[in-house]
Amino acid sequence: MALRACGFIVFRRLASCVPPLDNIEYLLLQTSYGEHHWTPPKGHVDPGEDDLTTALRETKEEAGLGAEHLQVINSFVQELRYEVRGKPKEVLYWLAELKEPGTAVTLSDEHQDYRWARLEEACALARYKDLQDTLRAAQRHLEAQQDKQ
Numbered sequence: 001m002a003l004r005a006c007g008f009i010v011f012r013r014l015a016s017c018v019p020p021l022d023n024i025e026y027l028l029l030q031t032s033y034g035e036h037h038w039t040p041p042k043g044h045v046d047p048g049e050d051d052l053t054t055a056l057r058e059t060k061e062e063a064g065l066g067a068e069h070l071q072v073i074n075s076f077v078q079e080l081r082y083e084v085r086g087k088p089k090e091v092l093y094w095l096a097e098l099k100e101p102g103t104a105v106t107l108s109d110e111h112q113d114y115r116w117a118r119l120e121e122a123c124a125l126a127r128y129k130d131l132q133d134t135l136r137a138a139q140r141h142l143e144a145q146q147d148k149q
């Protein structure tokens, strides 16, 4: 059975930037172990835990951001599948907006740094094509939502 992890692509909108879609920044965390890779907050599903609960728990543990800080975008979820040390892994990412853009991020011992990054910088940090595609899909989703308004 595949290892399963869940998390949130957390984004914030900065009020002062134009054009409007250039004001979106994504939160990426850098691990303090291994290759020091960058991903959105996420982690392994505990036995008996449902996926969304895992995503919320890990985002709280790894970034200090709880459900009270986040507006979950219900219409977006992406599944990534890749191998870790020869074993299949599935990662589900939901999308959530940080309600107050100035809210502080608090890291756990698992991470050594974080960045709020616009799409292209976020894709450069997230070296994996599947994660880059997911970030681009999130941006497209937000653009489509904005076009409807």
Ligand SMILES: Nc1nc2c(ncn2[C@@H]2O[C@H](COP(=O)(O)OP(=O)(O)OP(=O)(O)OP(=O)(O)OC[C@H]3O[C@@H](n4cnc5c(=O)[nH]c(N)nc54)[C@H](O)[C@@H]3O)[C@@H](O)[C@H]2O)c(=O)[nH]1
Binding pocket: 005, 031, 033, 034, 035, 037, 039, 042, 043, 044, 080, 081, 082, 083, 084, 089, 110, 128, 129, 130, 131
């Ligand atoms: N000392 C040490 N300890 C580790 C290590 N490893 C884990 N720990 C411990 O585990 C705990 C974490 O527990 P959780 O927070 O619950 O789990 P996750 O959040 O799921 O975190 P992981 O790091 O396990 O899993 P990934 O992020 O998935 O990285 C695994 C590998 O997959 C590649 N990779 C990453 N992202 C993508 C992607 O989007 N696309 C593609 N294609 N590939 C990707 C990349 O090559 C990477 O090396 C830590 O506290 C440590 O105790 C390690 O190497 N050394």
